[in-house]
Amino acid sequence: MHIQRIKSIIHSLKDIIDTEINLLDENGYIFHSTDTNKIGNYDNQIISFELNDGFLIEKQEYIYCSYNSYEEDKCILSIKGINEDTQKFAKMIGIFLGTDIKNISRNDFIKSILLNTISDDSIKNVCEKHHIVTQGQVQIIVIEATENLMGTVEEILSALLSDEIIRIKSKYFAVIKRITDKNNDFPTFLSETISSELLYEVKIGIGVIVDDVYDWHFSYKTAENFIEIGKVFLPSHKTYSFKSLTIPLMISKIQANDLEEIMKQFDCNIKSLFSNNELLNTAFIFFKNNLNISDTARDLFVHRNTLIYRLSKIQDITGYDLRIFEDAILFNVMINGHLCLTNENKSIIK
Template sequence: MDMRKIKHLFSRFQNIIDDEISLMDDRGYVIDSSNPEKVGDYDTVCSFIEIDNEILSMNDKLYYSIHTNYGNVLIISINGNRVENRRLLQLIALFLSENLNNMTKEDFFKGVIQKEFNHDEIRELSSKFDLEFDSMANAIVIRLSEEIIDEAYSVITSMYPEEILIRLNSNTLIFIEIINSDHDYEDLEQSIYDTIFSELLYEANIGVGVVAQNLSYLHESYEKAKLLIELGIRFTDSKKIYYYNDLLLPILIDNIDESKLKEILDCTNSNVKSMLLDKELFLTSTKFLENNLNISDTARKLYVHRNTLIYRLNKIQNITGLDLRSLNDAIKFNILMVGYKFLKMNSSD
């Protein structure tokens, strides 16, 4: 259940009603109240009397229940058994019911990725929206600028009118891909990127989450995709679409304690750290690794002569003691370079 939304709606009434008003679950647990001291306590009335479809008066206090579309019961109470409070209680209940039950499929998926529903609620709501709970799904996170997000939303929805596209905030869209559905798309994320670039002349950053085995794990796919964008922007210069397998090294380093990582790097005899300060050699090493240690391909991508590239590789070897033409040395170099880059970026945050 989206408790944040419920509390936000409920808070609107707390400042305009003089009498104490509280919101509880069906056990009487006080979720929110105009009296902060009551939050977290239990109202014992709710534990032994069923409150359903009518206003109940007990001990000069009024109670009224709300049934949500996802099977939960909420109870509102207000102090003071007066006619005006009875009317207020019914109005508040009506307002909350209409807002809580007017859920769209987009609202549902947004709640799933933000962990606003539990496992059982997701299963129940899936059937409401004609979704298979056990469907495998993937979250594709699209990071844009605030200036073009509206246009990008329109472009993507016109391309895929039957799919779910969520506007998460002012610079993030999330495309929900249901795997093995009636609408399977090849190279989906590349197609989204190319369309945004061709239509809006903007290079979006796109993180492709891992496939969730059912809808209740979709939030993990979203979290992975979000992490990929953060690491991809930091550690890759030429790519704008980020996959988990392509960023394994930054992911591993991101999970190492920073002090431990610094200790490991300090124990090496290499001078890789200085490479980060030399833009020409840093670009050369990055492109050489990206092109699988292929001299001809790297020279062509850098627009330099083959002999110029070899000269630079020799210079890198003289500085660091690592020959990037050797696979073992290239692996060591890459690990050290990513590690130092990680520490450098963290220190400048």
Template sequence: MISNQILQSTLEGMKAITRVDLCITDTEGSLLAGTFPEAETQEAAAYTFANSPADAQVLGNYQFFKIFDDNQLEYILVACGASEDVYMVGKLAAFQVENLLTAYKERFDRDNFIKNLLLDNLLLIDIYNRAKKLQIEEQARRVCFVIETEAGKEMSALETVRNIYANRGHDFVTAVDGRTIILVREVREGESFEELDHAAREVIEGLRAAEILDVNIAYGTIVKDIKDVSRSYKEAMMAREVGKIFYPDQTIVAYNKLGIGRLIYQLPSSLCKMFISEIFEGKTPEQFDEETLQTINKFFENSLNVSETSRQLYIHRNTLVYRLDKLQKTTGLDLRVFEDAITFKIALMVVKYMSSKEEVFDGRKF
């Protein structure tokens, strides 16, 4: 169904060109849009005309026209004036609204198809049949973006993203829940993931220009067949969740750059608890003092470089070595050894993952 705002804008545009006043009612005669103050006085006549067999009729100084959608009566258009010129304007206006109905219906059908495609609600044969009917190319490189915005501005964000991609006819923008917008974007041959990052930044800039400031975007891998779009969508959804846990400061997260975080996210809780217990022997990183945690983080940031880490911490090299030796006694892991460092890093990430799930381990809440 076309919004009343669109109908009003259409009638105002027609009046500006033809100087003929127009109004539209529903089949019950209720006024939906109009360009003249007396439009409401035609509601009763519009209802009577809707139930008559005629497709067009002149009543006094007004001409009435029926607007159909697939042979079903949708609206009544009223043109002010009884001349032949007004009749022509009325027919043109009715034709314009019927075209709008077709366009909106096609967009609605496509939107429904994309939603069902993303959610795996279609059989394989239905995917190809409906894609063909809707003139959507089956073999094309596509990627799914999941755009999360601040609560309360969902509709504004949806329209903003649609406007950004209005001139790209092969892209689709839809919404699957209150805060999440999905962009299914066609990817040109040779277009890299760096260019997809750039596209994500353009969306963020466009939304911020519309005063929607809290925006996060995740995207999946590129797929080549329409049936695989749901896979890219699931990857993007996983990237969003993994990003919240391990990369909370990043506004753009790509599935192919999740690294170890993606593996940890798919581990069962029981295995995570056992791993933490083995590494920390009943302790958790939260029980380390602030000095130790700062040393660990800085050491990893500097790729296990003792000299650079001690310089950035403003401590003597021997002091850093002492702290690392102390940590080794506590955990049995020497962070100066690559294999031990990897084990410890993964353990920290597992703890962060468990904390995000608010799991309870040995009486402590993760």
């Protein structure tokens, strides 16, 4: 059952009709209500009458209606107040409750799994219908592109991949990647291919590997959030994974007050560097290229001596020589610490 969707509908309707709305099982157990005090209680009136699907029954001050839920068990709706408006709303909600999940398309079904808008009880049966393997290592890879390029990106993905490709939002595609080997170059290959075709760099989030279909949504969510946090901490990167975001993740777990205190101990004038986009970008690209002078100069389209001059400027401002590994590590921590403090609302797993 699309529990979250139904709850959202019920709460939206409550704002319109301002009355109590409940969802019950056929024993009268209230498992959801706009009145939180009702949840977990029983409505004993249920046993006093027989409900037929789609028919309304008025009992004391409530309207009742029964529908088949997605799991083929009865779901009973009750609305407090007996009048023309509540009768209409009871029928309206029933349309959603009576929808047969087994008729959902494969694409929409997988999308519901990724967005976690379908119950675990429904997943197994519908997976069987669509011949979806529920066990085995899967990694959800999310591709972000601008809305006007989504059609072209989809064509490229369809030509490149035999994997399931699901359009999630106006800017996201999700690839259901089954892990058959330890080839970690696939996301990079995907990014470079799209970039060469479109002359546009998409952002790619690499979700954690999960073992069964019930955790696909977790892999999807981590991939989506890796993109959002990665654009803040590693803007020059095209792909983001747990490994590439290890330092930001670790630092983001530190309380803001504690992090501020730690930052004070490093008198490195890091804030001044953030006012110089050229030097900051140079540092990011240098880290991306594993402190390699030649590769960084090539990526920046500058002469080697120009790069060395910029690295010297960074050292003059902060006191850290990024060509020295230990200094590079500490500088990286400082950069990420500053970004964490200025982006406290960014959380990697929401």
